[in-house]
Amino acid sequence: MATTEDDDSYIDYETFLSPSFSPAQFANTLVLTTNNPSDTPLDLSTPLSRVLFDAQEIDTHIDNLTTKSALPLLSHTQEQSTSSENIAREIDTQVQSLNDGYKRLEKEVLVRYETAEEVKAVTERLWETVKLGRSVGRCLQLVRQLELQLAEVGGAGNVVKTTGQKEDYGALVRCSYTLINLRELFGKTGVGEEGAGLDRIDAVRTLRSSTISPAERAVVTRAQQIVREFSMSSLSSGTNTATYAQTTDTKSRTTSALLSLYLLSTIPTATSKREKWEPDLLIGTLQDYLRTALTSSLASLSRSLATLPTLDRTLLEVSARCQNILALESLISSINPPNNPLLSSTHAPKNFLEPLLQSLETGSLASYFWRTLAGGLSTKTVEIVNRGGVSARALKSNKKSVGDSIKECVIKGSQMPTGSGKEKNEDSWEREIAVMVGSVTGALGR
Numbered sequence: 001m002a003t004t005e006d007d008d009s010y011i012d013y014e015t016f017l018s019p020s021f022s023p024a025q026f027a028n029t030l031v032l033t034t035n036n037p038s039d040t041p042l043d044l045s046t047p048l049s050r051v052l053f054d055a056q057e058i059d060t061h062i063d064n065l066t067t068k069s070a071l072p073l074l075s076h077t078q079e080q081s082t083s084s085e086n087i088a089r090e091i092d093t094q095v096q097s098l099n100d101g102y103k104r105l106e107k108e109v110l111v112r113y114e115t116a117e118e119v120k121a122v123t124e125r126l127w128e129t130v131k132l133g134r135s136v137g138r139c140l141q142l143v144r145q146l147e148l149q150l151a152e153v154g155g156a157g158n159v160v161k162t163t164g165q166k167e168d169y170g171a172l173v174r175c176s177y178t179l180i181n182l183r184e185l186f187g188k189t190g191v192g193e194e195g196a197g198l199d200r201i202d203a204v205r206t207l208r209s210s211t212i213s214p215a216e217r218a219v220v221t222r223a224q225q226i227v228r229e230f231s232m233s234s235l236s237s238g239t240n241t242a243t244y245a246q247t248t249d250t251k252s253r254t255t256s257a258l259l260s261l262y263l264l265s266t267i268p269t270a271t272s273k274r275e276k277w278e279p280d281l282l283i284g285t286l287q288d289y290l291r292t293a294l295t296s297s298l299a300s301l302s303r304s305l306a307t308l309p310t311l312d313r314t315l316l317e318v319s320a321r322c323q324n325i326l327a328l329e330s331l332i333s334s335i336n337p338p339n340n341p342l343l344s345s346t347h348a349p350k351n352f353l354e355p356l357l358q359s360l361e362t363g364s365l366a367s368y369f370w371r372t373l374a375g376g377l378s379t380k381t382v383e384i385v386n387r388g389g390v391s392a393r394a395l396k397s398n399k400k401s402v403g404d405s406i407k408e409c410v411i412k413g414s415q416m417p418t419g420s421g422k423e424k425n426e427d428s429w430e431r432e433i434a435v436m437v438g439s440v441t442g443a444l445g446r
Contacts, residue, residue, distance in 0.1 A: 226257035233323035315409035322413030370432035374439035
């Protein structure tokens with residue numbers, strides 16, 4: 001509310017209090033009202049005096065107002081100060097209450113939570129330790145089981161077969177399954193899986209290098225040796241029959257070896273599930289058996305064609321090798337693949353013969369044997385003829401008898417060995433006879 005003195009003042013407070021007040025514009029107006037615009041120079045002392053007088057007037061007015069209102073202002077200030085102190089005390093009380101509540105919550109919740117977190121971490125680590133301990137224990141149990149099974153296989157690894165001890169070839173299969181269980185254990189390395197962390201245990205790494213790997217090599221080597229020694233033909237030995245016990249033992253021994261090689265073959269990884277899988281150890285061993293029979297037969301026939309008196313004995317040995325191949329073919333065709341926990345059923349072949357025939361791209365092992373042997377024999381015969389001499393002349397002069405002997409060799413070799421359980425062979429071998437006879441007689445000319 002304006003006072004009387006305010007009303008008597010000549011100062012235009014409304015102009016100064018206006019939101020649109022401009023000091024430059026006000027100064028310009030003041031100069032123009034106290035001067036003639038055409039005068040040069042302008043007189044600035046008058047407007048300056050006016051401004052200074054106004055400022056002094058306002059200062060005097062403020063001083064008068066504060067002097068008159070000193071007591072009300074002091075009272076108001078004291079009231080504000082007292083109110084501020086009261087508010088501060090109330091705020092301090094509330095802050096203290098909040099601090100006390102926080103400390104209580106910290107003690108009852110945060111401290112207990114931190115303790116619970118520590119207990120949880122300790123429990124989780126103990127659980128991981130227990131799981132790892134169980135995995136190590138299972139690994140040790142499987143390794144001990146493997147050692148006992150190896151001991152059951154006479155002649156396997158460094159195991160010495162005692163006098164009168166019967167070799168248990170079924171132990172080869174048991175060893176293979178134990179090795180598969182170890183592979184499965186070591187393959188489960190994902191988070192939370194059974195084999196996670198086993199590779200960090202020194203004892204496990206030592207077992208893998210000193211026991212498991214040598215044991216696997218020993219089983220594979222023993223199984224491959226058994227397959228290499230497979231023989232059921234009696235032609236080369238000069239006897240006509242093999243006892244039932246001998247035949248059964250040979251089949252049992254070879255079957256166990258083949259099963260072990262199948263089980264220990266490389267298993268396809270997750271990235272190759274759609275690829276066609278072959279049991280590499282099994283196929284490789286059987287191919288080595290065929291390759292050895294072919295190499296030995298070709299070498300002995302090459303020597304005998306150069307020295308004809310030994311030809312009949314050599315042809316008998318070749319027939320025996322083919323009979324063994326026929327017996328092996330019959331055996332592996334009857335073996336169904338065993339269950340392998342690491343192998344999907346979609347990868348398993350129908351029998352052991354199927355993947356071997358596919359790898360050799362043939363329909364019969366005996367036919368493959370005769371045709372491959374004929375291919376190498378033709379080259380050897382040409383070499384003998386080209387060298388000339390007594391061997392070439394003798395071979396040419398006995399061309400017909402040599403052809404007849406080779407024909408008889410193919411016929412004998414294409415018959416199942418006695419005692420194999422399938423002595424009759426109804427297949428026709430005319431093409432194989434023609435190829436074998438032609439491989440020798442064809443190079444001799446007319």
